[in-house]
Amino acid sequence: MKRQKRDRLNRAQSRGYQAGVLGRSKDNCPYQSLDNRSSWLFGWREAMTERADGLFR
Numbered sequence: 001m002k003r004q005k006r007d008r009l010n011r012a013q014s015r016g017y018q019a020g021v022l023g024r025s026k027d028n029c030p031y032q033s034l035d036n037r038s039s040w041l042f043g044w045r046e047a048m049t050e051r052a053d054g055l056f057r
Contacts, residue, residue, distance in 0.1 A: 009039040016040035020047025 012031055016039065019028060026044050031037040 009035060012036040012039040013043035016043030017047045018043075020044040020051065023051070 016029070019040075020043065024044075026041060029037055029040050029044070031040050
């Protein structure tokens with residue numbers, strides 16, 4: 001069960017990262033549950049930081 005939960009959180013983070021790379025707003029987060037939403041936002045923030053550092057256009 002824990003592996004399954006971890007995979008969902010990993011997937012949320014990955015999707016947040018992709019949204020950040022594409023320059024989407026954090027308001028577009030599709031998740032409602034706190035765990036998934038925070039993972040998505042973590043990925044989004046990570047991508048936005050990398051964009052600011054010039055890794056993506």
